[in-house]
Amino acid sequence: MIQKILIANRGEIALRVIAACKDLGIRTVAIYSQADREALHVRYADEALCIGPPRSAESYLNVPAVISAAEITDAEAIHPGYGFLAEDAAFAEVCEVSGVNFIGPRSDVIRLMGDKARARKAVAAAGVPVLPGSEGPVETEAEARKEAERIGYPVIIKAAAGGGGRGMRIVRNARELEQSFHQARHEASASFQCADVYLEKYIQRPRHIEFQVLGDQHGRVVSLGERECSIQRRHQKLLEEAPSPRVDAAMRAEIGKVLETALSRVGYSNAGTVEFLMDEDGKLYFIEMNARIQVEHPVTESVTGIDLVKAQIRIADGEPLDAILPEKIEIQGHAIECRINAENPETFAPSAGKVTKFLPPSGIGVRVETAAYSGWFVPPYYDSLLAKFIATGRDRTEAITRMKRALEMSVVEGVHTTIPLHSRIMSDEDFALGNFDTRFIEQLQQKKKAASTVG
């Protein structure tokens, strides 16, 4: 049994891991940068260790410092949270050779999932539907043209090593292909030191839907259903919910089953998320897999009743899923998560500074995950997530009503937040009807502009 875990992260996810450890009776070690001395994870962990200056590269991303901190505190395991070192295969490997239990998949599986083209091939082989696209990188313009015609326009060109929208090019017809292909390779090379690109079918109005899975170290993988994550801005998720208004029990079961087979075959263990695009006809296509716990994991916890972070730790400790999960995974009720970022809700510019007042919402059907408090200083070095408000209800309508109330019955002063934006989403008719795709936020902003022009 693991006795002590070092948490290689900060903010709300560090508190989330501390909570799971406390619930399991495991001692915790917090690490922190000099900018985080007043952070709550430092306060709530059993031990805390300063590992470097504010910049993440020299602290939270500093592998020798993190490993060394685990060594001198006798922590047997490291929970990486999300971001920072969570999907760094090299770090997982260092843990493996240092004899530290890395709470996540094996380093070779992380590496596989980090290479999108290889990951796609691996899951496609096991029957997971993937977007029609090129088999691996496309080297020449001629090859690209041939592939594009086979897939059918519009297509999208993506960097093999990429992420976050960089190096992507949409090609609507054969005429645009030449220029886009070369531009995409150029951007990929500049951004990721690797010019490889591949082609995929382009979906005009996709929904973003992802499946939560857990795998144990004994070859069993279980799907815990999907999350709807279409409410994003520039590929940054703002709001997630479970279940998706567009996935029914049959589709959930079908995709879940094929994922369980595919991921068991690649030896996937611990928590992971499989991301899909849904096209206008409701068909799902695999796009990538995230080999970590996600920011939005609480909505799945709310509808399944399963503590995913506790499950991660027990899996890393060698327990089989049979011991961790109930016999049958049931989806009950509905949950919505709003990410409250310290950002200007209009411009989305990060808003670091002192949080002069922070009164989180509370009450029936509301869960909060946060590391903020009145008087806390949001450091400018890290991400802008201030809090997650999670509302649950017997159905989607009740969850929306409660989220609306939570947004109204909370106070954040001193920094800008995305609370006003979320209030607008909660009052939007299309959102209420479940009619939206990944362009929802863009359209919402346009609606607002239109309204203010009229008025």
Added chain:
Amino acid sequence: MIQKILIANRGEIALRVIAACKDLGIRTVAIYSQADREALHVRYADEALCIGPPRSAESYLNVPAVISAAEITDAEAIHPGYGFLAEDAAFAEVCEVSGVNFIGPRSDVIRLMGDKARARKAVAAAGVPVLPGSEGPVETEAEARKEAERIGYPVIIKAAAGGGGRGMRIVRNARELEQSFHQARHEASASFQCADVYLEKYIQRPRHIEFQVLGDQHGRVVSLGERECSIQRRHQKLLEEAPSPRVDAAMRAEIGKVLETALSRVGYSNAGTVEFLMDEDGKLYFIEMNARIQVEHPVTESVTGIDLVKAQIRIADGEPLDAILPEKIEIQGHAIECRINAENPETFAPSAGKVTKFLPPSGIGVRVETAAYSGWFVPPYYDSLLAKFIATGRDRTEAITRMKRALEMSVVEGVHTTIPLHSRIMSDEDFALGNFDTRFIEQLQQKKKAASTVG
């Protein structure tokens, strides 16, 4: 449909009612005393009105001011919360004649339940088990002696109009009777302006167990199961849970059924709580009924999934229970509530003052009800309840584990709180086993003293 509700209360219960109103789309009017200008219910209500100086007698208990506030704001209904005017039959009557919808039982039913002897007679007639005791007030010492012998010693003498332990006398044998009888009458007269006393069987080590009921205005009453409230200090509840470790499904169904019949017969409507004592053999005896929402209602909400305050409002609006409740009431999982009072955890002296830091717990399985915040000043005029932490889990063990964590992962500075006491309860073996009665806190304090003497 009610459009606007005035909340005749303050603190966390005022926020609780505002939340329910928001969830139902009903506008709210807060009333406040001059001591509560900075209170959150003033901030979160749609309208707010100062109705008097700090002392409750001149503000929250000031009937003309409250009614007048409802009139000038066009509020159609008043939610009294708990305490203050919640069980004041005269106030309910003023509402009735003023044409204001009082969210609670009819004034005559409140009056009936306020008279313990009459209430006992009424429910006993319908088959609810009551403590063996005198039929109504006992006028003379001779009569008391006869009754005591019929019931069997030990017996307890109680004030008919009483509450809170005043005017109570335990009589262990015939010799003690004379003095105790006269003392009890004297105290009753001094405290409640009514010397009437009655006799009951005395249980040495009782558990305090109560049933939550809802009644509609169409004659239907439904029981929502029990709460275990034995963890008290001087008749003040400190911690409540649902379900009780000592009530099984058969007993829950049996008592529930008999209560539904009895309360339907007296015309009980809206939310109410029926209090029982459980003797050492696990038998339940009715002691009294509280005609209001209780502080500890959230634990019932957690295990039944029913929003009790929303239900109260819908009942007051004339809706039948069929429309409000699911077909079958199911008890799922376990919930514990800890009352975090601004009190010295050793002496229980109230600790008014500025809350310099207030970081409520959050995370999976934790609900908070509070009106406190960093920088808030706890006024010395009202009760000392600062927050309620509610932990839920699949079973009692998980709920305890999560409560322990919630108590550790929260910060209250500037005033004393009962948090340390609750942490001790959560770590107590007898509590973990469910082995306790109403003398638990007394024994816990003794254990501590013993431990410190040894050490």
Added chain:
Amino acid sequence: MNLDDIKELLKAVTDSDVTELEVELDEAKVRIRRGAPERESAPQPPYVVVASGAMPAGVTAPALGPGPVPQPGPTPKASPETPEASEDDGLTLVPSPIVGTFYESSAPGSPSFVEVGDKVAVGQVLCIIEAMKLMNEIESEVAGVVVKRFVANAQPVEYGQSLFAIRPVGA
């Protein structure tokens, strides 16, 4: 407004016998004080003090301190008008002793009990506040001249809301 303007203001205040100056000009806000903050150390129970300032305003509010309870509380949303006069000006504010509806006269159409400019004696009826169908006559506690009325006829008032400002005789 720029820095030089502010410095000039500082100098001007120093040269005057003014103790406090507040300026709101375009987008800028400046507040200057000097002298001992006696008012803040007034022996008020803290909650009363909290009640006074326009708390939500953030930085300026705390410095204002208690003084003559300016009405703009956190959200007395029902009170549409707030008094500008204060006891500092030698005026006495008449607060509503109860929640209810303000009436200027004993019956619709009747003349007002008092008008601005009227002299009033101690005990003279100023208005009626109706609460629960009861007409409560509000009497003046000072003799003086009515300088201002804050509330319109038939308007709801909350506890403590200012009704009139009276300049006491001889003040």
Added chain:
Amino acid sequence: MNLDDIKELLKAVTDSDVTELEVELDEAKVRIRRGAPERESAPQPPYVVVASGAMPAGVTAPALGPGPVPQPGPTPKASPETPEASEDDGLTLVPSPIVGTFYESSAPGSPSFVEVGDKVAVGQVLCIIEAMKLMNEIESEVAGVVVKRFVANAQPVEYGQSLFAIRPVGA
């Protein structure tokens, strides 16, 4: 508004007899107070303390930024000893540049690199910090006399934890 502007304002206030100045200009907010702050921390209304305590809150804090964060963090529980000496005494503290284990000598049984009282030169090895099996020699950045050692042999140290206090030559 930048730091220099704020400094200028500070000077202007100092030269005047003003006790308090508040400025809101564009996105910036500045509040300057002076004089008897003891009173405020005493029996004051609670919020005043809040306002005065952490200096001009709001925008100025960010401007100052983290920089050399003052050591007394909330719970550096792993650091068993904290330096009492400080640069104010003319001493130079040698902080650990990495997380790891402190060793006084190159091998068990070998003499310590330095003892309290020793003279050290710039670049002289003071100790070793082991991290991930790597032995990192920590060199002195000043010439002087070792006045104090804060850490025991084989003890774990966190980033920035003080290892030695050195009195620079000539200090």
